Amino acid sequence: MSTLEIKDLHVSIDTEQGTKEILKGVSLTIRTGETHAIMGPNGSGKSTLASTIAGHPRYNVTSGTITLDGEDVLAMSVDERARAGLFLAMQYPVEVPGVSMTNFLRTAKTAIDGEAPKLRTWTKDVKAAMAQLRIDADFTQRNVNEGFSGGEKKRVEILQLELFKPKFAILDETDSGLDVDALKVVSEGVNRAHAEGKMGTLLITHYTRILRYIKPEFVHVFVDGQVVEEGGPELADRLEEEGYDRYATGAGAATIAAASAAAQA
Amino acid sequence: MTDITTEKARIGAPSAQPFINGFTEEGESLSPVNAAASKAPLAGEAVKRHSHGGGVGIPDSSRAGRLTSYKLADFKPLTGMEEDWRFTPLKRLRGLHTEVLNGAAPSVSVTAPDSVTVETVGRDDRRIGSAAIPEDRVSANAWENFTEATVITVPAEVQVDGEVSVLLTGQGTEASALHVVIVAEKFSKAVVVLDHQGTAVVSENIEILVEDGAQLTVISLQEWNDDAVHASSQQAKLGRDAKFKHIVVSLGGDLVRVTPSARFTAPGAEVELFGLYFADAGQHLEQRLFVDHAVANCKSNVLYKGALQGRNAHTVWVGDVLIRKEAEGTDTYEANRNLVLTDGARADSVPNLEIETGLIAGAGHASATGRFDDQHLFYLMARGIPEEVARRLVVRGFLNEIIQQIKVPAIEDRLTAAVERELAATNH
Numbered sequence: 112m113s114t115l116e117i118k119d120l121h122v123s124i125d126t127e128q129g130t131k132e133i134l135k136g137v138s139l140t141i142r143t144g145e146t147h148a149i150m151g152p153n154g155s156g157k158s159t160l161a162s163t164i165a166g167h168p169r170y171n172v173t174s175g176t177i178t179l180d181g182e183d184v185l186a187m188s189v190d191e192r193a194r195a196g197l198f199l200a201m202q203y204p205v206e207v208p209g210v211s212m213t214n215f216l217r218t219a220k221t222a223i224d225g226e227a228p229k230l231r232t233w234t235k236d237v238k239a240a241m242a243q244l245r246i247d248a249d250f251t252q253r254n255v256n257e258g259f260s261g262g263e264k265k266r267v268e269i270l271q272l273e274l275f276k277p278k279f280a281i282l283d284e285t286d287s288g289l290d291v292d293a294l295k296v297v298s299e300g301v302n303r304a305h306a307e308g309k310m311g312t313l314l315i316t317h318y319t320r321i322l323r324y325i326k327p328e329f330v331h332v333f334v335d336g337q338v339v340e341e342g343g344p345e346l347a348d349r350l351e352e353e354g355y356d357r358y359a360t361g362a363g364a365a366t367i368a369a370a371s372a373a374a375q376a
Numbered sequence: 377m378t379d380i381t382t383e384k385a386r387i388g389a390p391s392a393q394p395f396i397n398g399f400t401e402e403g404e405s406l407s408p409v410n411a412a413a414s415k416a417p418l419a420g421e422a423v424k425r426h427s428h429g430g431g432v433g434i435p436d437s438s439r440a441g442r443l444t445s446y447k448l449a450d451f452k453p454l455t456g457m458e459e460d461w462r463f464t465p466l467k468r469l470r471g472l473h474t475e476v477l478n479g480a481a482p483s484v485s486v487t488a489p490d491s492v493t494v495e496t497v498g499r500d501d502r503r504i505g506s507a508a509i510p511e512d513r514v515s516a517n518a519w520e521n522f523t524e525a526t527v528i529t530v531p532a533e534v535q536v537d538g539e540v541s542v543l544l545t546g547q548g549t550e551a552s553a554l555h556v557v558i559v560a561e562k563f564s565k566a567v568v569v570l571d572h573q574g575t576a577v578v579s580e581n582i583e584i585l586v587e588d589g590a591q592l593t594v595i596s597l598q599e600w601n602d603d604a605v606h607a608s609s610q611q612a613k614l615g616r617d618a619k620f621k622h623i624v625v626s627l628g629g630d631l632v633r634v635t636p637s638a639r640f641t642a643p644g645a646e647v648e649l650f651g652l653y654f655a656d657a658g659q660h661l662e663q664r665l666f667v668d669h670a671v672a673n674c675k676s677n678v679l680y681k682g683a684l685q686g687r688n689a690h691t692v693w694v695g696d697v698l699i700r701k702e703a704e705g706t707d708t709y710e711a712n713r714n715l716v717l718t719d720g721a722r723a724d725s726v727p728n729l730e731i732e733t734g735l736i737a738g739a740g741h742a743s744a745t746g747r748f749d750d751q752h753l754f755y756l757m758a759r760g761i762p763e764e765v766a767r768r769l770v771v772r773g774f775l776n777e778i779i780q781q782i783k784v785p786a787i788e789d790r791l792t793a794a795v796e797r798e799l800a801a802t803n804h
């Protein structure tokens with residue numbers, strides 16, 4: 112079993128107006144086999160948390176720690192983190208010109224596993240995974256994400272999740288922009304990856320509808336760069352009805368966050 | 377050599393330039409310096425009048441009206457404002473446009489199967505001028521100054537196994553002139569590789585005659601040393617049902633300007649023009665091509681791809697395709713794609729498609745310049761791919777489309793390795 116532990120994480124970015132603090136002390140512990148949902152309004156810092164875990168250099172960690180089985184994740188480069196078993200399904204997957212999906216998938220798999228996959232079985236695995244996610248076979252010939260629709264990009268993120276078999280998957284709004292059918296297909300993909308019991312999931316979402324397909328054990332409410340409330344799946348239902356309005360931002364939120372951080376520690 | 381920062385901290389750092397994800401920048405990019413002087417016709421703009429053949433042309437906006445002459449004196453001294461010189465840094469031509477080109481020309485050594493005839497001839501040989509006439513001052517300067525020419529003939533109906541390899545080795549930095557004639561006689565088939573190496577300051581005229589039913593591939597490799605300056609006019613004339621494939625690969629040299637052209641003289645012929653260039657810091661690599669659909673029912677397909685990295689790496693691609701009134705049933709497509717790997721590099725790309733008849737099978741053009749930026753790098757690295765591998769992956773994939781057109785395994789391997797070396801240069 113593995114553990115991803117985030118402790119009192121403070122993150123800021125440099126803007127033209129100066130330094131802006133976005134995460135204001137986030138603590139979170141995920142173990143393999145668990146699914147955690149993070150819900151919160153626009154701009155609350157959900158993507159910032161995801162990108163910081165993945166190592167996007169735009170985000171500066173000013174204090175706090177992230178560890179994977181005790182190893183200092185913050186000391187690792189972006190590619191090292193991926194090879195250590197962290198996977199970020201991005202909210203806005205990037206189009207990469209000049210690189211075919213085939214070439215990309217094989218190169219990434221080789222990097223992650225430390226050896227090239229056996230060509231025969233690999234090609235079969237890719238085909239099968241694509242079929243399950245209802246991705247056309249000819250996508251392998253296309254350049255990474257180039258010209259893919261929003262929904263197609265999300266499916267291709269989950270395709271990678273299934274093929275790369277990370278220890279921890281962070282899904283940043285993988286559900287947004289998907290119609291119901293696509294949402295089901297994508298959720299099934301996540302559940303398959305999860306079913307093997309070797310993955311922990313951090314599911315970032317705005318909406319509860321994906322939670323009908325992917326069942327979290329834990330729900331964390333994110334407001335203004337902090338976790339303001341934590342609970343089980345029932346918390347998601349309450350959010351659906353009540354929205355985020357009842358979470359005051361500012362001092363009150365900070366107090367709750369500090370309390371929950373203390374509780375986790 | 378370059379000033380590119382590759383440490384991880386830069387990934388995703390705010391860039392001075394806005395990100396352009398993928399190839400979203402359609403259209404052309406004109407040099408701001410002398411864009412105003414440009415009157416290049418854009419797609420679909422019809423042309424009123426043209427003159428061709430030898431002698432003096434009408435300097436109007438149409439490619440058809442361009443001056444052509446064997447005499448240097450017919451061309452005015454260059455100012456840099458001319459439509460076809462507006463992107464070229466004349467100062468770096470090292471006299472190719474002003475000096476008498478009497479320096480030692482690159483040595484020419486031809487390795488060819490016995491079935492191919494290789495001759496060294498004087499200026500008065502009847503084959504000189506059979507396929508080409510200079511279209512600019514630098515080309516005319518070479519024409520006026522070359523002393524002997526190499527003529528390579530693939531006799532009628534001969535199918536050459538293996539390639540004809542022409543090694544052109546620079547002899548130093550004195551401005552010089554070079555002349556090569558390649559004749560593919562009726563129904564012959566051959567691949568000719570022009571391999572430019574070493575240091576030279578040279579203006580070169582390559583005449584290519586592809587007779588009826590012949591199939592010829594000419595590959596021109598510019599792997600010069602860093603200090604070379606090279607202007608190369610490569611003009612092909614195609615007979616009935618001829619097939620001509622031309623591949624330009626420019627990697628080395630301070631300034632390399634290749635101007636390939638293909639002229640159809642009888643129906644049923646096809647040309648494919650491919651190009652690959654990779655400009656490093658400070659390099660100027662220019663390619664200006666011309667396809668002259670002067671007769672009916674011919675086909676042309678053009679694809680040039682370029683990568684750029686480093687400060688003041690500059691590439692220019694201008695693709696002139698002219699479909700004359702007589703050229704009914706023409707089918708043509710031209711595209712240029714550039715991949716900018718770092719800040720400070722600049723790719724100019726100008727497709728010009730002139731159509732004088734509506735009775736064509738197809739005509740199209742595309743131009744796109746994309747950036748390999750920090751977001752791409754982040755995405756690939758977030759999938760476990762180390763930075764260097766990521767960079768190589770992108771460039772290799774991008775340029776491979778052209779390399780695989782070469783179909784001479786030894787050269788494909790050599791160019792793949794050369795591209796890797798270009799990429800490795802960023803890490804210095």
Ligand SMILES: Nc1ncnc2c1ncn2[C@@H]1O[C@H](COP(=O)(O)OP(=O)(O)OP(=O)(O)O)[C@@H](O)[C@H]1O
Nearest residue numbers: 124126133151152153154155156157158159160169
């Ligand atoms: N690169 C950036 N430059 C400027 N501001 C940024 C940048 N990245 C994030 N921010 C700001 O940080 C805050 C948190 O953004 P983030 O994207 O993490 O929110 P989010 O919770 O993921 O929102 P959404 O639900 O809309 O995806 C926002 O106010 C956002 O504007």
Ligand SMILES: [Mg+2]
Nearest residue numbers: 157158202284
């Ligand atoms: Mg977000």
